[in-house]
Amino acid sequence: MNDDELHFVDNFTESGFVFAPFDSAEKSILFPLNRALFISEELVNKEKIIEKKPFSVDDSSKKKHVQIIEKAIHEIKTTDLQKVVISREELVKISYFDVLEIYKQLLFTYKNAFVYVWFHPKVGLWFGASPETLLIIEDEAFKTMSLAGTQVYNNTEKPVWKSKELEEQQLVTNFIKNQLKDSTTNLIIDKTETIRAGNLLHLRTKVSGMLKESSTLEQLIRALHPTPAVCGLPRKIAKDFIDTNESYNRSFYTGFLGELNxxxxTSTLKKTQLFVNLRCMKVQDDVASVFVGGGITKDSNAENEWEETVSKAKTMKQVL
Structure with missing residues (x-):
């Protein structure tokens, strides 16, 4: 953009690049198409060998996160809450910082993800590498996915998934199916598969179909965001639990971003490609805020969930 003015989405009929927060009640930022400058560059595929740096997390952070997870498990077992995603912010001191170098390393590390660097002088600098599509829509055809369940990649693409991860994945898939049934037709739900993102594996189920004539892009976005993969089920109860118990503001983490209309x-059709803002960090001065989280169900183990966030944070921190 050629100015520092903040622009916002009104009803998702606009064209440009959208950067939306986790809280759907807050405004989504827009880089309008008619104010954008497009620059392209071919990046040489030279992957730098990343030195495995030791990173530590203080015991108080672990204790606090484990306590919230234990409280969430209790709520799930005693109330109508079925699943809730608990996240945390990890602060990392940066000694040397190069925007382009970090972006390149994210591209090479997350080869199957949507990798971005985003900056606005009134908002800040964000990096991310998301393996999760919120919505792709071209004309009346759309695609989305449910993505849940995590384990560390150990040189096998055919891991054994436990009942906890399988149930978590099914909850997300069922939510998407129920949310889309009134606004879509020809809904197709593919077989669940394992995908790799960096040093982690996830369960993914692709969903596709056609929009009804009466449906709008805004309706579809409101129906899907935030999904149980980043919030929980039932959505309102999970969101209330997150707002009450997480000790920080997620801001744009677990929001969504991408090309809008x-x-x-070579085509007369307008296309929207939106991705959930996962595996991301915000950089301010010499500190990077790395955001990580995990889905909690009745079968969750608090210590294991903590270790999952450590694994998710590791690759993001190594590119710094």
């Missing part, structure tokens, strides 16, 4: 030069 852009037209390809």
């Amino acid at each position: 852009l037209q390809n030069a």
